[in-house]
Amino acid sequence: MAPLLSVKNLSIGFGKDDAVVRDVSFDVAAGETLALVGESGSGKTITCRAALRILPKAAQIRSGSIHLQRADGPVDLVTLGERQMRDLRGNQVAMIFQEPMRSLSPLHRIGNQVCEVLWLHGRKSEAEAKKEVLSCFERVGFPDPERTYSSYPFELSGGMRQRAMIAMAMVAKPKLLIADEPTTALDVTTQAQVLGLMKELQRDTGMAMILVTHDLGVVANMAEKVVVMNKGRVMESGAAEPLLSDPAHPYTRALIQAAPQIPAAATPKPAPPREDLILEMTGVSKTYSMRAGKGWKAPSLIYACRGIDLRLPRGKTLAIVGESGSGKTTAARIALGAEPPDPGGAVLFRPRPDAEPIQVHNMDRAARTAFQRDAQMVFQDPYSSLSPRMRIQDTMTEPLEIHGIGNRAERRERAGEMLNLVGLGQDMLKRYPHAFSGGQRQRLSIARALMLDPSLIVCDEPTSALDVSVQEQILRLLENIRDQHQLSYLFISHDLAVVARIADEVAVMRRGLVVEQASPETLFHNPQHPYTKALIAAQPEPDIHRPINLKLVAQGAGSPENWPEQFRFSGIEAPPLVPLEPGHKVRCHV
Amino acid sequence: MEILRYAIYRFGTMLLTLWVVSILVFVIINLPPGDYLSNQIAELRASGQSAGVAKAEFLRSEYALDKPLWQQYFIWAGFLPGPHGFSGMIQGNFGWSFEFDRPVAEIVGDSLWLTVLVNLAAVLFVYVVALPLGVLAAARARSWVDYTSAFVGYLGLATPNFLLALILFYYGHRWFDLPIGGLMDPAMEGEPMSWEKVKSILIHLIVPTFVIGTSGASAMMQRLRANMLDELGKPYVETAIAKGMSPTRMLTKYPLRVAFNPFVADIGNLLPSMISGSVLVSVVLGLQTIGPTLLTALKTQDMFLSGFVLMFVALLTLIGTMISDVLLVLLDPRIRYEGRNA
DSSP states (O other): OOOSEEEEEEEEEETTSOEEEEEEEEEEOTTOEEEEEOOTTSSHHHHHHHTTTOOOTTEEEEEEEEEEEETTEEEETTTSOHHHHHHHBTTTEEEEOSOTTTSSOTTSOHHHHHHHHHHHTTOSOHHHHHHHHHHHHHHTTOSOHHHHHTOOGGGSOHHHHHHHHHHHHHTTOOSEEEEESTTTTSOHHHHHHHHHHHHHHHHHHOOEEEEEESOHHHHHHHOSEEEEEETTEEEEEEEHHHHHHSOOSHHHHHHHHHSOOOOSOOOOOOOOOOOOEEEEEEEEEEEEEEOOSSTTSOOEEEEEEEEEEEEEETTOEEEEEOOTTSSHHHHHHHHTTSSOOOTTOEEEEOSSTTSOOEETTSOOHHHHHHHHHHEEEEOSOTTTSSOTTSOHHHHHHHHHHHTTOSOHHHHHHHHHHHHHHTTOOGGGGGSOGGGSOHHHHHHHHHHHHHTTOOSEEEEESTTTTSOHHHHHHHHHHHHHHHHHHTOEEEEEESOHHHHHHHOSEEEEEETTEEEEEEOHHHHHHSOOSHHHHHHHHHSOOSOTTSOOOHHHHHHHHSOGGGSOGGGOOBTTBOOOEEEEETTEEEESOO | OHHHHHHHHHHHHHHHHHHHHHHHHHHHHTOSSSOHHHHHHHHHHHHTOHHHHHHHHHHHHHTTTTSOHHHHHHHHHTSSOBBTBSOSTTTTOOOEETTTTEEHHHHHHHHHHHHHHHHHHHHHHHHHHHHHHHHHHHHTTTSHHHHHHHHHHHHHHHSOHHHHHHHHHHHHHHHHOOOOSSSSOGGGTTOOOOHHHHHHHHHHHHHHHHHHHHHHHHHHHHHHHHHHHHHHTSHHHHHHHHHTOOHHHHHHHTHHHHHHHHHHHTHHHHHHHHHHHHHHHHHHHTOOSHHHHHHHHHHHTOHHHHHHHHHHHHHHHHHHHHHHHHHHHHHOHHHHTTTTTO
16 A cells, blocks of 8 residues: 655755755655654754645755545645645644643633634534534643633643643544644653554554654654654664664664663662762742732742752762752752742852851851852853853853953953863954854853852753753763762752753642652652652653653543542641651551 | 623723823922913003902902812812802813803814724724734735835834824825815814715725824834744644634634733723824814814913813723723633632
């Protein structure tokens, strides 16, 4: 039988430049999942968009063909008329995009946006369309389809929005679904659930799927066939199983190596002796009161952090892991003194082993300035955390200027040194940020944080905006710098696997509470809390024989009211955090 | 129902603002030393006309100008009884124009609704012209459509209105036999409303609308174009195309809806800038709007007249902002539901 979609020798280029996609060929059969894998800039997104002909204006398809098998025979999507192309989009070939936050119009109700697909392809009356959309909403896991139908996108969480996007793509029952990094913007546990849903839907409807991703873990869980792309060319392609277990091409091997993995086996380390603490948070809570819409109603309270006790020994890394909204960023902001905790909480900081501890939230001006030199931050998004209008040199030397350290030449020299330290050249000082890639920018951010020679660095998801292979490099860099310069990290992440390699201790947070805390080895081999188990299970691994255990994910990542008796929260009441063994604490009733 | 409650709330704040504005206006018209009457009395005394002085003194007490300033304000606004009981702005008595020696209401009477008419026509013109051109310029960005409309737009922005008015009058008269000056045939002034009169007004409106509206339209067009271009780069546009929408339908349903917000929000700003901007145009074109009256009143310190005109302009502005606020809430669910799902 002819394949559903057959791409042959496809080349795409911008203007007169060299082609960005060169000679790409692959086939997708009905009911099959093909993964297009590669780093950003590999041309995978352009390739999949070519199938719907939604390329940027300047891009043109230079050669090749994309044949789609229809009931009345194959058509070439490269030469098909625009009118016919339009009938095809959303109807026979649908697409899911990366950013569910921005891929839905904020001003139209979800129901309207999803129904539109049916209206456009003129198959249903208004009432019938609504009925169909409602059943589709139910299918993709909305607990209350009617309510979703009349909701606006900003009323839903990221995972729910992606479900709405999936519903939009699925409602017309397409033969081919193109998913462009559908879960990259989501938390691990949400990702696992969304992937599970997509797989289920595929099984039910028998559609084919092209999954574009940079994450080999996702590939291993989803795909039957894999196409690995690099710099616009296909490096390797074939069935998923042999390709992942025995990659032929060195590039594929490198990608697999770079994928973060939860360590296979290790012996739990004894709890380290803790005398020299650089940062100590005791009883830190943060409650926000949300102004109610009506003046006469009491404001609702949001418990961002509750009773957090964390200790960071000098030279070590403490990781806080949790989904968005778990309170991990709030905890880090309090640790840096950017926000005061509720009364009763205290944060102590010891800049040197022999120095007196400083109360971070009770400092005078001079102490605050000194503290800011000692504690620095690396931010999540390397694209927006560097001013696009400042040369790297100015960005780098600015902290020194603020603190009045050195003269111009000395500052510049230090900036050069720091660039060398993070693996960039001194000659890059004169450039602007746009001349750097995502990974290079994150290196710049790290270099900037190092300029003041701090002792504590707070890393807020420093790698979640980066490709896997780049992520690996950045993590290695962070490790090296920590060991060379005796730095201590407070490391915020939603990704347990990233944390697994860098952290000495991990605190897992959910709903503002630390639910489990231990060394990563203990945590990965003896996880006690259902949420920790869900996080570990949700981690997609590039091993086709270890698929995601969705049941475990669903239970742990679900509402804390549905956890097993022992761990259950009731309302805002939660069980206490009890030590199970030395260095391993779990929030449960004993 | 939410929206009705919001509208009522918004109306309440409008009244409050209007009250504050009335204080400001009163302070401003009283800022120059002396008032119309005391200036006149001094003049009459100097020339020894005691009869005139008596009349002026009579007017002074008639309009409570001999009272302290704060009392004058309350009497003018209608919060306190004056020499003839409550008769201020609230009661619909706008005072006496000393310059024209007639009640203010009589002087501005006709020109009030003509002002509203001219400016509404201009606002309408702005929207009717800017909306399609702005969208078109964005959809065909960096093409001849875009460049031509930008060129014409900047030309419209840069040409002084009165110059444009003169040019249009000349050529309008020569080629299309359009009337020069005024808002209706002079023969029909003061006549009761009739079909003929309406037709005459409409024909007379063409040039003023164009002149007053052009600069607003070209500014609005550029803003809309910029907003649209921003929106066109957003992922939801791609989603819409991937659904199989036609470009026109996609354009009007999604990006335009979002880009429309600032467009609507501008209604409030448009009205006052047009009214004050059209003063000069009105003088040049000989329009019987409130603009020239305001100019005379300010020059001669005719305080009740200028006070009334300023209040009227303020009222128009406030109504404009209120309309745009209520429309925005209707248009944008993000504003409507703010704080609902906290």
